[in-house]
Amino acid sequence: MPAFQMNKAESFNLDHDNVYSDSEVDLGNTMSNSDNSDIEKSDADFQKSYGFEKSYDLTNAYHYSSDSYDYIDTNVETRALIDCDVVPSIALGQIIDDVAGFELEEVNDLKKSFKEYDDVAYWLTALVGLSPTGALLLKTAADYDWNLAFSGGEQDGWALNADDFIATLNHAQVQPKALMRSPYFLNTLVCDFIHALRDIWLEENNTLDYQNHHPEMILKIERMRAADIEALTLQVIWELRSAGYSELWRHVLGSERGDMAMLYSRFLERDPASLYDGRALLVAFKQWYADEDRINMIDRVALEICDDILMSSDQRRVFANQSIATEDLAQLFALPEGRPYLNEMLNDVLKNPYYASMHNQINEAHLYHIIRDLEVCYVGNVPFRDPVLADKIFPDYTKTLK
Numbered sequence: 001m002p003a004f005q006m007n008k009a010e011s012f013n014l015d016h017d018n019v020y021s022d023s024e025v026d027l028g029n030t031m032s033n034s035d036n037s038d039i040e041k042s043d044a045d046f047q048k049s050y051g052f053e054k055s056y057d058l059t060n061a062y063h064y065s066s067d068s069y070d071y072i073d074t075n076v077e078t079r080a081l082i083d084c085d086v087v088p089s090i091a092l093g094q095i096i097d098d099v100a101g102f103e104l105e106e107v108n109d110l111k112k113s114f115k116e117y118d119d120v121a122y123w124l125t126a127l128v129g130l131s132p133t134g135a136l137l138l139k140t141a142a143d144y145d146w147n148l149a150f151s152g153g154e155q156d157g158w159a160l161n162a163d164d165f166i167a168t169l170n171h172a173q174v175q176p177k178a179l180m181r182s183p184y185f186l187n188t189l190v191c192d193f194i195h196a197l198r199d200i201w202l203e204e205n206n207t208l209d210y211q212n213h214h215p216e217m218i219l220k221i222e223r224m225r226a227a228d229i230e231a232l233t234l235q236v237i238w239e240l241r242s243a244g245y246s247e248l249w250r251h252v253l254g255s256e257r258g259d260m261a262m263l264y265s266r267f268l269e270r271d272p273a274s275l276y277d278g279r280a281l282l283v284a285f286k287q288w289y290a291d292e293d294r295i296n297m298i299d300r301v302a303l304e305i306c307d308d309i310l311m312s313s314d315q316r317r318v319f320a321n322q323s324i325a326t327e328d329l330a331q332l333f334a335l336p337e338g339r340p341y342l343n344e345m346l347n348d349v350l351k352n353p354y355y356a357s358m359h360n361q362i363n364e365a366h367l368y369h370i371i372r373d374l375e376v377c378y379v380g381n382v383p384f385r386d387p388v389l390a391d392k393i394f395p396d397y398t399k400t401l402k
Helices: 003-010 027-032 043-054 092-099 104-113 117-128 132-143 183-205 215-242 247-253 258-270 279-288 292-312 326-332 343-351 361-375 387-393 397-401
Strands: 089-091 147-151 158-161 166-170 377-379 382-384
Touching: 089 092, 092 117, 092 132, 092 147, 104 117, 117 132, 117 147, 117 183, 117 215, 132 183, 132 215, 158 183, 166 183, 183 215, 183 247, 183 326, 215 247, 215 258, 215 279, 215 292, 215 343, 215 361, 247 258, 258 279, 279 343, 292 361, 326 343
Parallel strands: 147 166
Antiparallel strands: 089 147, 158 166, 377 382
């Protein structure tokens, strides 16, 4: 018999107070005493009726109390408040000081004991520090007080919060202990960490104001930025391969950057000195433009940046048309030690259709809409190419604009 029905039957036994008694009652005889509701009930019948009604009070029948449900402290003064805007992070400078001088064997030992994401952060920093290029990128991030955080959000890869100096890596909802048994996700996390470090370097050395340049120039710079990040990542991974950690190179060969990695390694085999003068990087940088999907994805990001600038401004004519000196671009995309490697091809990147043309019609239409918004002024949702004409038709336009 179900527990609820059992307690309902036992409630008719008024000889004891324990509602959990195992004694049985003749339900038929008991119910026959109160069949006629028109007859005035005696005190005993009233007690029986009251006992029957009380049996449906599950709180009393099961001896539950309101205190048993009170799992939350309602006292605001004593209850700890959680700030959802604060991302738990750890300072890269602190990690670098703790793992300075680690050898590959010590780095591999760190990978055997992942318990929290802080352990993963220590291992990532110790591993990338084995690369000379990676060590310089880490030093730059630490000098600018950047922190490392992990998140399981929808955005893949990495994200930079320049206001709070936090680089966030997506751990794809994989727990730290599981990362030790998942080479794919672990190597993906390493690649994203190197991407984030190079992105931090570019962020801190970028002196360009996008509002001073045409949207087409912004698209070119964002393409160069993406190609540079991928090329520098390959160099760090190659240096880790030389240090004895080769599984990361095998991972990147099977990824969407495999074409860049193959050309990079092939060029190094023919000319090992190209690793030090930047010529191997140039090969990988150029190869990035060979994939239209990579270009289309970065173009969407660049167009969203233009939209954000346009919508956040009080006036439509926010983009100027200033030119950028090739020396400034070369210095922006220099190697971590400060040596520019794009000098010989910057003019080609800015003017050659292979590097500058758009391949996606939707992105192209999006760019034309932005340019059109820059060339016209809106008065009451009516576009005008000539502000003087708009002022004649709507005399208050100039006053409102000012």
